[in-house]
Amino acid sequence: MSNPSSLHNQTQQWRALDAAHHIHPFSDTAALNKEGVRVITRADGVYLWDSEGHKILDGMSGLWCVQLGYGNKELAEAGYEALKTLPYYNHFFKTSNPYTIELAAKLASVLPDGHERVLFANSGSEANDSALKLIRYYWNLKGKPEKKIHLSRDYAYHGVTFAAASLSGLTPMHPQFDLPLPGFEKVPGPYWFGAKAAGHGDIDADEFGELIAKKMEERIVEIGPDRIASFSAEPVQGAGGLIFPPESYWPAVQKICRKYDILVHLDEVITGFGRVGEWFGAQAYKIAPDIMTMAKGLSSGYQPISAISLGSRMGEAISNSNEELVHGYTYSGHPVASAVALKNLEVMERDGLVARVNSIGPYLQRSMREALAGNPIVGEIRGKGLLCAIELVPDGKERAFFPDPGNVGTHCRNYCFNSGLIMRAIRDTMVCAPPLTITEAEVDELVAKAKDAIDRTAKDFGKA
Numbered sequence: 001m002s003n004p005s006s007l008h009n010q011t012q013q014w015r016a017l018d019a020a021h022h023i024h025p026f027s028d029t030a031a032l033n034k035e036g037v038r039v040i041t042r043a044d045g046v047y048l049w050d051s052e053g054h055k056i057l058d059g060m061s062g063l064w065c066v067q068l069g070y071g072n073k074e075l076a077e078a079g080y081e082a083l084k085t086l087p088y089y090n091h092f093f094k095t096s097n098p099y100t101i102e103l104a105a106k107l108a109s110v111l112p113d114g115h116e117r118v119l120f121a122n123s124g125s126e127a128n129d130s131a132l133k134l135i136r137y138y139w140n141l142k143g144k145p146e147k148k149i150h151l152s153r154d155y156a157y158h159g160v161t162f163a164a165a166s167l168s169g170l171t172p173m174h175p176q177f178d179l180p181l182p183g184f185e186k187v188p189g190p191y192w193f194g195a196k197a198a199g200h201g202d203i204d205a206d207e208f209g210e211l212i213a214k215k216m217e218e219r220i221v222e223i224g225p226d227r228i229a230s231f232s233a234e235p236v237q238g239a240g241g242l243i244f245p246p247e248s249y250w251p252a253v254q255k256i257c258r259k260y261d262i263l264v265h266l267d268e269v270i271t272g273f274g275r276v277g278e279w280f281g282a283q284a285y286k287i288a289p290d291i292m293t294m295a296k297g298l299s300s301g302y303q304p305i306s307a308i309s310l311g312s313r314m315g316e317a318i319s320n321s322n323e324e325l326v327h328g329y330t331y332s333g334h335p336v337a338s339a340v341a342l343k344n345l346e347v348m349e350r351d352g353l354v355a356r357v358n359s360i361g362p363y364l365q366r367s368m369r370e371a372l373a374g375n376p377i378v379g380e381i382r383g384k385g386l387l388c389a390i391e392l393v394p395d396g397k398e399r400a401f402f403p404d405p406g407n408v409g410t411h412c413r414n415y416c417f418n419s420g421l422i423m424r425a426i427r428d429t430m431v432c433a434p435p436l437t438i439t440e441a442e443v444d445e446l447v448a449k450a451k452d453a454i455d456r457t458a459k460d461f462g463k464a
């Protein structure tokens with residue numbers, strides 16, 4: 001942001017208070033305090049405004065979560081009504097509430113086949129943590145307590161609790177906390193764009209998908225299938241760099257999990273709720289999960305709420321165990337969060353937003369491709385639904401990376417910020433995931449700003 005002395009008094013005060021009292025997630029506190037935060041004061045549609053009055057197009061839907069865009073009055077009213085009627089009660093004492101009951105039923109109507117039962121939590125990390133506990137419980141119920149190892153993939157992001165961070169395959173998340181915990185094993189992810197740099201030559205995408213599945217099977221055999229409880233994966237890897245699996249990947253992986261009796265845990269925290277053109281990534285990629293976790297778009301981010309859905313195998317075992325399930329949070333199925341999530345799903349359904357993604361998504365992909373055609377540092381533009389990624393590389397014709405990963409991406413991301421567009425840089429991959437309500441004119445603005453930032457970046461790195 002601009003020179004601090006030119007900022008309004010109010011902004012300066014907020015910055016000072018924030019620096020004195022507030023530690024930010026995934027941030028270098030000292031560096032951030034020196035630079036000063038940008039204070040976001042309001043939002044409407046796809047736009048945010050900061051305390052200096054700058055208008056910003058949010059190409060990331062917050063953190064991949066604001067499916068309906070900001071300022072939706074129906075969601076606000078649903079929350080307000082619940083706050084007035086039943087601001088809090090829990091589900092521990094043989095009690096329930098209408099909002100959570102109706103939300104569970106509505107979710108069951110859009111979830112993949114067999115997923116009839118859900119549990120609630122408050123964040124994606126908690127949902128994943130809960131899922132792993134339920135997986136352990138399932139195998140204990142089935143008399144296979146030796147099945148304890150949780151497989152997940154390189155580049156995976158599953159959250160930050162002890163278990164979710166241990167599942168995550170982004171290695172910088174581990175050393176500060178002595179993670180991963182024992183019992184967490186990684187297998188390779190299907191990052192085809194990086195295949196050449198990783199020494200796989202000019203391998204075709206589908207061949208690569210099969211190769212990665214084969215490597216997973218080899219690792220399973222090495223560990224011993226009888227010790228493996230589950231395989232956790234995002235249908236499309238999000239925070240790891242928007243990695244879309246080759247067509248061949250999921251069918252091969254599912255076959256392997258069935259062969260060795262390994263439960264499939266799909267993390268739909270990003271891919272759920274229309275993001276990839278179906279209600280869930282499971283449907284888009286024809287995956288049959290045993291357990292699924294979701295958060296973010298469940299309430300369009302308006303309230304913290306997440307859910308764990310159980311396929312028939314786990315659902316029946318756990319529902320019919322005839323003993324207490326010793327798990328649950330004070331805020332599991334919070335009535336206000338449930339009311340907002342329920343309204344969110346009703347609006348998505350009524351307004352046909354999932355189907356809308358299948359027209360506005362391709363429009364975004366097409367526009368981005370046209371705008372960036374021939375750009376010397378663009379190696380690939382990939383996407384599905386309203387997810388889009390642009391690989392920035394030294395030579396657009398080669399699948400090889402810049403030597404100092406993240407440097408060029410951050411440079412480009414700063415250009416975006418300064419021109420009023422929020423995009424994420426993951427290493428040197430620029431990504432966007434705008435609200436499902438984005439209009440064609442707003443897509444045009446997003447693409448024009450992204451193109452401008454990428455053109456300037458190319459120039460700064462001597463490539464244009």
Ligand code: PXG
Nearest residue numbers: 063123124125157158159238239267269270
């Ligand atoms: N699973 C997936 C697939 C996620 O993307 C989580 C679990 C954890 O959710 P909670 O609600 O505990 O944060 C996530 C979260 C980023 C970014 O910069 C992505 C996430 C969170 C924060 C930042 O891309 N994803």
